[in-house]
Amino acid sequence: MKHLLSIVFILFSVCAIAQTGQISGKISDTQGATLKAASVHIRKLKIGASSDDSGNYVLEKVPYGSWEVEVKYIGFNIYKELITIDSESVSKDFILEEKSDELEEVVISGTMKEVSKLESPVPVEAYTSKFFKANPTPSLFDALQNINGVRPQLNCNVCNTGDIHINGLEGPYTMILIDGMPIVSGLSTVYGLSGIPQALIDRVEIVKGPASTLYGSEAVGGLINVITKRPGNAPLLSVDAFGTSWGEVNTDIAAKFNAGKKAQSLVGVSYFNYSNPIDNNNDNFTDVTLQNRISVFNKWNFDRKDNRIFTLAGRYVYEDRWGGEMNWEKKYRGGDEVYGESIYTSRWELFGTYQLPVKEKILFQFSANGHDQNSVYGDVPYMADQKIGFGQLTWFKTLGKHDFLTGLTYRYTYYDDNTPATADVNDLDKNKPTHTKLPGLFVQDEITINDNNKVLLGMRYDYNSLHGSILTPRINYKWNSSDRNNVLRLSFGNGYRVANVFTEDHAALTGSREVIFNNDLNPETSWNGNVNFVKKIYAGSTFIGLDATAFYTYFNNKIIADYDTDPNKIIYDNLDGHAISQGISLNVDVVFPFGLKILAGATVMDVYSKEEGEKTRQLFTEKYTGVWNIGYTFKSIGVTVDYTGNLYGPMRLPLLSDTDPRSEKSPLWSIQNIQLTKKIANNIEVYGGVKNLLNWTPPANSIARANDPFDKNVQFDANGQAMVTPDNPYGLTFDPAYVYGPNQGIRGFLGLRYNLF
Template sequence: MKSLLYSFIFLSAFTFAQTNTFKNDSLKTGIADSTKSQNNIDEVTITQFSVKKLNNPISTDVYSQQFFRKNPTPNIFESIAMVNGVKPQLNCSVCNTGDIHINGLEGAYTMILIDGMPIVSSLSTVYGLSGIPNSLVDRIEITKGPASSIFGSEAMGGVINIITKNALQAPKFSVDVMTGNQGEVNLDIAKKVINSKQLSGLLSLNYFYYGNKIDQNKDNFTDTALQHRISVFNKWNFKRNENRLASFALRYFYEDRFGGEIQWKKENRGSDDVYGESIYTNRLELFGIYQLPVKEKLLLQYSYNYHNQNSFYGNTPYMATQKVLFLQLNGEKQFGKHNLKSGISYKSNFYDDNTPGTANSSGENQPMKSPIAGVYLEDEWEISNKNTLLIGYRYDYHKVHKSVHSPRLAWKFEPNPYNTLRLSFGTGFRVVNLFTEDHAALTGSREVVIQEDLKPEKSLNTNFSYLMKIPVNNYFINVDVNGFYSYFNNKIIGDFDSEPDKIIYNNLAGHAISRGISADVSTNWTLPFQIMLGMTYMDVYAVNDDKKTRQLHAPKWSGTYTLTYQFKNQFSLDLTGQYYGPMRLPTVPNDFRPEYSPWFTLMNIQLSKKFDSGFEIYGGIRNLLNFVPKNPVLRPFDPFDNNVDNVVNNPFGYTFDTTYGYAPMQGIRSFIGMRYQIR
């Protein structure tokens, strides 16, 4: 298999493309300037895929909205699967909540930002990701690997920075409506409400509805959770003297989600008559940036989010509220060949729920209040035209965990325009909230046991990236190879194996490793046929008492593919998909289901047509090969465990469990849609 990987590195993988490319001041600000370069090899761009790599020592890839339209989906959670090494993971086979894994690490290790702000709180990483519509997105910046020196806690696995549309540059009006043969409806509408020389306002509405109880595998449970949600987004961009930045955005999100037995009705919510997982989500977000009117470049960034959860898993309630306030003041100054960046930040996190996670030793409710103050300094030193060195350091003070240090070192070597090497080292830390990170703890199907006072996780990390542009006549083939290695102390792992009806949490006595290599290859030419392929090999495991255990839902082999053919009459044909090798699954003792999933691919095809009038129509087929996992729910006929003690009918003592699923239960299905915009 290793020889296959080495061969693949030189034959396949990552396209960097964008019709309008961007140069970013820094990942954390999310502010970019447009450039008109079309075939500049330093930009690493092509017009078909709208993907590029930022030109700094930290390897960061930028994906435009046009890239994700090659497989149109209602939200970011589903779209992000098109990126090699990034995996949206369904954590519940019933209500279909999930998180986003980078390089095999669980979703709690992935920091998700909106316009550079940590607006996606830990509670919403479980419930709110499907509520971020693609209509908000101008582009998405992805950094694989730890970034705690800039972003602090929760950035150990990687950073996904969602840059929203700029109201000054957005179309006057746009609409995108999509439906499918299973009855889902997705509607995106955006309109400029004010458009002047000094101010522009953008009002955007996303509505999604799916209400069909479909049970193709005949287990009496919905194959896909029913969803009814609405998202309203309003952003204001101000044009100021000397091009100083100023923007403000507000978003409200509501969702009613249900998964469970086919006969479930609203009046069964919270009862033990019919099993259903019913989740009501209310969420408010506000965030913005303001550049101070001084000579030096000083940016004030701020965000606040309120998240309220009203949920029942069968007859088990889960009621939670989270409020997060974030403030950051950062500056930037050029001293010769040194670009200095520094900042101070404050994050206030209030979290309360009805579980043991927010109870004191006496069992009384005690909401979590965890303010974190931080300061960071970073120096990007251009040693020569070929060498750039980045040195960064962050200090955070946490009320419980006290001082936390996060240094980072990165080096970029570019001997010529055709080859670029990046190497980085650093540390990471993470403050854990179990009940917002592990959905299995909330389903009511297993008892949660916390054996000790949990300490914050720490890690040592190294990453390398090698970008090679191979000339082919007047064009290029781009090859991007990335390697990663992380060593974890105090890693917190839920033990699903010791007792089938419990999840036992404690700090790992040993250590954990996440290591691997990914390769991406793409074409960069004006031919009508474009190729983008990716493959990742990773080995993610924990060692406890000399026993090595593979990470759940972390396949050793995975990859992506995007093939596009552009016809002369503005028709486009896109074939996209992901493939996954065997991944370890949370089985129970004497489980009749395999411990590892099979090899499988989720393939999609789309045909689209653009018109000069601004209209675009598209349609296609998802899951073309009709792959669905088998037996995702254990004992679906006894969800309240009323008959588990019947040794005749249940000799192995199985209990109801929803954690086995590893892929969507929706089989082959079609979709059709229409877009229109007025510039």
């Protein structure tokens, strides 16, 4: 009888264990947005699942009992909970919180694959859309002003065009990517960061230092990769609109929808308008360029067998901007009666990724864009047309401790304008557009030596149809402590850049300048070494992250466009010497448990060229800079306060003559902002504040001879140089290039955000 009872008990236990059910529910963030492709696991049972486009998940065949369920999603804290299953179906929703530790962000720009920032052998900085909401701006160009070592540089006081500097290096050394594709380059670098709807930005990744091994020319100083949201993770509808006391209005609208069961689409529209001429410095010129801009963005994701990737996206931007004398009207466009700079920009972009239907992971990435420029600077027209096509085939393969990436690329660039830069030397009345073909091959091997050490080896070969063969190697080493709280990275690599002969420099647009090449231009090369150290400190419930970098870049064959030697010529040549960019930077990330968060950074650098023993500091490059982003949330009333700002040390500025009364160096200057954000509901936010709290603006005489923009009263000597006369006591010509900071004073702003999930 005793043995019979034992057998019955065992059979009963086996039947009880054999009973299974399912756990199902929805995964979302604290804002109510659904999270697609979040992983749900019961590790002890080796049972797992992923959430679908609606955030729903199902764990099937879970034995009765209590099990720890783990939920993970990129950029969010891991969630664990003990769940008891005692019926056929248990419903459980999970709400995940975004990581406060910026060092755990997932990045792709350094190695072209998703990896944690701490695991990447290449140091990459990542900034989420939440970071940019602390200081809302009408364009990504302006939004980058609060990132350490990155500075939007205005190049013209009148038209307000500019580029992005990284660690003091000028715009042509920075590559701009959208979803990993080289969309913004060449002519469009000046305008490409306008018109990207911020409602569609998931994050922005920044690599400082040469990235030419993976991305080719233009990535000498670094790259900025704008990652847009996946349609499956975006709200059904989002609206972000704000206006300022200067009369600026910006609206971003995004919506997603499903086209059948296997396609999701995300559509965004961005509109910016500023049509209120203001002249606070009384120079009779608009302080800020007037703009009317609209951008339409559309991205598609297609579901395919075995979760293979297929995305397709497109963008169209149209902008009408002008700046100039306060009484300028369109009827004066192109004439010499009233000075104005009027620019019509029309550009389209198409890009996507398709994973080949084979067992190996092989991706085909492609992009194409066209840029049409119709602009006049006073009475000088500048008409340009640029078209770029790009294709890239990449193969990812893991063999033991080796993680290989191999790629084939091809890039075609067509460029034409009405300046001497593209004139036919045999017939100056005809244009000779440039056709640049750039095939390339790259290979990368990421070697995991052990849990604490990695080595990354890379090599790229390009053949430029104008400059021939170009080779760019690199090596990266990463060490981390066993607890991942300390990370050391060493990198050494090579970058290159070829000359873009076109320019929008006002001095080159007279139409009478002759383009001269003193010698055949060689590609500009650079050798860069970086040391990066990251430390994570947990002091009780307070987190402190430190990210320090020392960088050194040596340039050979630096390409110089000389407008000063002869006013009738543009003289292109390689520097007969070398150039140096060196410095140190530190980022600090502190998160307190009571709602205070501090992001701050500082960079000290020295950027100069040396020729024939003479050292010349680079124009418009500050010796030191600092940025900060301080946020505090009053949880009891649902209000967040954000205090953001930057600080720039003196820069060397261009003077027109020895008698130019303007300062050769800029002063110490700072732009500071404050914002209050109030949550009315889970899906509505109202925000407002003050920009440029200190009301800082550049000197009123930044535009030389603003009273005579057509130089009608300037007398020139036999060498074409301006002479000192009673009407021109300093021997100057009209010049709007003496600009080192924005000319917009203090202003208030008010906005609204709405999300429908």
